[in-house]
Amino acid sequence: MTEQLKDHILKFVTPPESELQSFLNVMEFENIENKQYILKERQYCKFQYFILKGCFRSFFINKKGVEKVVNFGIEDWWLTNFDSFINQTPSELNIQAAEDSQVLKISKQKLDDILKESLELNRYFRIILEKVRIADQRRIQFMYTLSGEELYTVFCEYNPDFVQRVPQYMLASYLGFTPEFLSKIRRKRKL
C-alpha cells in the first residue's frame, strides 16, 4: 500500500532503508469517497495527504457565496492547506474529493518528528516544494498574460487527460472565470 509513496520518494532521494520505513510506517491509509471533505473551512488542517488514487479540489467561498477552486490534486501529489497545517490557523479553504479516492496521511506532529531526524526526507520535501514553487510561478505568469481562451487552451495542452476528470464548472472556476464563459469558449473552438 505504501509502495507507491516509496517509489515516489526514491525518484528524488535515497534515504537509508530504516528512515524510509519508519516514515512509511506512520503514514495512515484512508478511503475517501467522492464529495467527502478532508478539510472544511474554519477547521484546523491536521494532516498532509499523499494521493494514491483519485482527485481532490481545494476551494473557498467568496463574499458573493460563489465557490472558487484554488487547486486540484491527483495521483502522486502531496496535498494540504499549508497555511493551516504549518501555522495551525483555521482554514479558509475546503478540500473535497472530486472522485472516489485513496490517500496516505500524516499528522504535523509525526511529520515534524521525522523531519528532525532525516536529512534525505527533508531533501525530498524541499525538492517537492521547489517544484510546487515553479508551478505556482508559472501559473501566476499565465494568469497575468493569457486571455480566458488562451488559459483554457494551455490547460488542455498541459493536462489533456485531466480535463475529462472534473466538471466544467470546477475547471472554469480554477481558471478564474464563469462556467458561462467557458461554455462560450468551447463553442467557439468547435465552430
Next chain:
Amino acid sequence: MTEQLKDHILKFVTPPESELQSFLNVMEFENIENKQYILKERQYCKFQYFILKGCFRSFFINKKGVEKVVNFGIEDWWLTNFDSFINQTPSELNIQAAEDSQVLKISKQKLDDILKESLELNRYFRIILEKVRIADQRRIQFMYTLSGEELYTVFCEYNPDFVQRVPQYMLASYLGFTPEFLSKIRRKRKL
C-alpha cells in the same frame, strides 16, 4: 557581512556551527546598483541570492512588448528564478535591481553540495519554501477574488512601507493592471 544571513537562518533552524560556517563561507558578496540585471531572459540562472539590502523585481516581456512584474524581493528574502536555476533551462524572466542593493549569492553546484550534507540547512530551505508556498497560494486567492481596487488596498495594508519604494507602474504591473488604472484608483481613494 554574512551575519545578517546567519541571523536569518538561526530564526528557523539550529545547524551545528561547522555546517553553518561552511555554508556562510561559500556565499559570495556582490554590490548591485539600481537598474542592473542579475538575470536576463534566455540566460541560465546560475545563482540563488539572499538580499542583504535593497530591492529587486522579476519580470518578463509579454507578446505585446509590455513588462509584467511577477515578483518583488527585499531585505532578508531569497531570490532566484527556480525554474531556470533548478532545471537549468533558459530563463523567461529578468531579475533587475529596483534600488542600489547588496546580495549574497551561491551557485547551484555549491548549494547542492551543501544540501547533500546538512540536515538543518535542508530544513531551513524547506521551511522557507513552505512560507513561499503559503504566500503564493494567498496571492492566487487574492487574484481570483479581489477587484483591482481591493488588490491595491490589501497590498497597501500588508506592505505599507514598501508601496513608497517602487514606481507605481511596477506596482500596477505586479497587481495585474495598467498604470492608468492604478492612477484612477488612487484618485478615487483621495476624493
Next chain:
DNA sequence: TTAAAAAATTAATCTAGATTAAGAAATGTT
C-alpha cells in the same frame, strides 16, 4: 423509466479594466 437534481448551454445586457493619446509632474543630467 421516471422524477428530480445537477451540470451545461445560449443569448441579452452590463461593467471593470484596457487602450489610446495627450498633457503634467517629477527626476535625472549637463
Next chain:
DNA sequence: AACATTTCTTAATCTAGATTAATTTTTTAA
C-alpha cells in the same frame, strides 16, 4: 538653471468577461 527623460494623470472610447435568466442536457437516485 535648463533640458531630457522618466513617471504619473486625465479623459474618451472600447472589449473581455460577468451577470442574469431561461432552456437543455446529463446524471443521480427512487
